[in-house]
Every structure is written in C-alpha cells, then in structure tokens.
Amino acid sequence: MSDTNDDLVFETTLDAPPDKVWRALTIPEYLERWLDRPESVEVDQVAADEPHSVTYRWTERGSGDAEAEESFVTFELTPRDDGGTWFRLTHRPVAIPAAANNNEVETVLLMRAA
C-alpha cells in the first residue's frame, strides 16, 4: 500500500459512522449534492463492497471531438473507535484492480518522471 506521497490520495477523518458515509457516497441524490459534478463528467459505479469501498468510473468528455478520458475514483471507509470514519479517496488515471495494491508503482513512476 502506498500511504504517503501519492498526491491523488486524500485521507481524512469524518465525524459520521461508515454506514452514514456510505449512503452519502452511494445514494445518487446525496452523491450529486456534495460531488457537484462538472457537466463534462459522468460517473458510473463499477465496484462496491458495502460499507467498505466503492469505485466509480469517472468519464470526462473532451471538448469537441476529443476522446473521453476515463479514470477511476475509489472511496475506502474504515470505522474508527470514536464512532467516526477514516476516509480515503484514491483517484487513478488507469484501472488497477483494488486487490493488486500496486499503486506504489504508479506513484514511483510519476515522481521519478517529474
């Protein structure tokens, strides 16, 4: 697991239990409200393991005839002792099976190429 130094991983604590966060992430009306989705973006759920992780395909239409660009957003929820939730958002330019956990490769690659 890459826990640090990956700029497209966002982690925070949320003051709500995982079940409630899960609803905010998966019920379309709630999702639309906080995500404030740009018009050019479409989201489709591609994997879900309630209430631990959910992955959306994030399709961004290019302007004019430009090809759409596909990336993947995964939300992971871990219960905390205080009743809250540890929240982790990962946005990847390419699909990587969650089980493979080889995002370290991506991170290293992007950093060295920088």
Add this chain to the structure above:
Amino acid sequence: MSEPEIFKVLSDPTRRAILERLAAGEATATDLRDGFAITQPAMSQHLAVLRGAGLVRERREGRYAHYSVNADGFAPLHAWLARYRAFWPGRIDNLKDLLREMDQ
C-alpha cells in the same frame, strides 16, 4: 499527445511495468525482457507504443538501442494530476457539510 491517449497507453500493465523498470535507468530491449514473460516482438511492440506516446526515448549505440523514460512526455499526465489535486479538497468539504445535514 493528449491526456486520453496517454491514459490508454498507460492502461496496459506490461507497459506500466516497463516504464517502472526504465525509471530506474536506461536499458536495452534485451535487458527489459528479463523478468517479463513476453516475446521479443511483443516487447518491441510495447516499446514502439511507448515511444509513439512520447513516454520513452531511444538512443542508438552500435547495434543496440537503449531506452529511457522521456520525462517531458508525462506533462499531460501532470496537468491531469494538478487539476484533480485542486478539485477534490473542496468536494471533501462539501461531503463533510452534507454529513452534518443528513439524518442518522
């Protein structure tokens, strides 16, 4: 090369692994095949795609071609990263606001 094209090139796990290997330093196609269960033509094909995308450079020395990462080719990917690095923090704040408004 546009962002979508780069994404497509990077969506192949073998090509990502080749880039990772090259990130550690220049290598020949023969060096690169070590550890990959792929044929010489398949490796050549991947290298051609990576070169076409501007992600890999080729340097000829005698009869050997040496390959290395072309950092400039990653610029569109960095632009994408910068865009979403700026995008998500505000959305996470929105999520926190929504959670406060929601019923249990």
